[in-house]
Amino acid sequence: MPKFISGAIAVITVYTLTNIAWIYFRSGSLGDSSFKTANQLLGNILSFEDFTWNGVFNKFQIIKGVIVIAILLIVEISNPRFHWNQTQVFKPVLRVALFAGLIWLIALFGTFSSNSFIYFQF
């Protein structure tokens, strides 16, 4: 099997299992009915009922999430070529630009509400 396919399968598997684990983890706060609720949620997800873009309630949160994850991926993918961490040490102008860019991104996409469930911010 080509390496990129096995790598993709590994990523998808870990991602899916982590998401499933989070459902059980989060439902822990619901007391005695925790497992029942988590199972019901999983059942609803797997039924693919109303699985449409129209059925998504927080579309804008999702768009924001996609943009932020895309930025992280761009940095990750371009890092082997540009070595951002080392390069910025020797190029102060680049450092200023990168740090300023980070601050602008935080101002525009940061989550500041203190009552958000902490794991939703990752």
Add this chain to the structure above:
Amino acid sequence: MKKAAWIFSFLIVVLAGDRLMGWYFKSQVSGSQFRYSKLYRGDATADIMVIGNSRGLNIYLPSIEALTSKKAISLCYNGMPGDLASALTRDYVDRYPSVKTVIIELCMVEMPDEQLLPSFVSYMQYSTRIDSLIRSKFYQTWFTSKISHLYQYNNEVFQRAIYYKNRSDNDWTSDRSMSEKLVKEVGRYGMEFHADANQLQHIKTITDYCRSRSIEVKLVIAPFFPGFVVKNIDLLKSKTEMITGCKVYDYSTVLQNSTSFSDYLHMNVKGCKEFVQILDKDGFLTPAENTAQIPY
């Protein structure tokens, strides 16, 4: 010395970029077709204005305009709290005194999202009312948005303004039907109204403000899904009528077809059209001949 110069340069770059991008986003927001952009741009003249939460969005503007030949605008938003609704309505009435009728979907009293207010920071610069509301309730947000102009655009309302940059938001209503499973399960769900005095006071502020300017105010409860139990709806009606002196038009059970709904609380486009037709048939959308005769 050199280090200080770099730090100073960094701060200048951060501030300049923040202001430049803030200015760009401001121009995008003010030029948008989104309802609040139109309101503060001076482009929202209408005969009928609707205010409410997501259920208020069900008072479908295209049908109103088609049936009555009157221009209508909605200032509704998901989870609209009373204080924000009051500020927006008064801003609207001040800027567009020729409006004939203000329709309030009353269920916003029961489902206010208090966290919505900071999202209106993008429109704070256009409204002293919104500015002072955010300042009094979310000081940190208000203060941060004064320092960083970019931060003013870190919210869903701004994203919607961009989404509606070049398209109308008049038909902002879900167009899907409920699954058979959800239709069958309706007996398991329901809600209870509490007629919160604080929220009702905001409704009174709106009604008083409009009527002092001879603008007709109509309070309405839009349809719920048939079989969806809403407890204390009469409590909400009686308390509202007592506090505001306005009649509440209860249409909560007027639609009995499950295909007219997208969920238990909201109609789909089909339902919205049916609902507005009923309103029109009942004369609800026809302004009173003489607003001075509207009983207090």
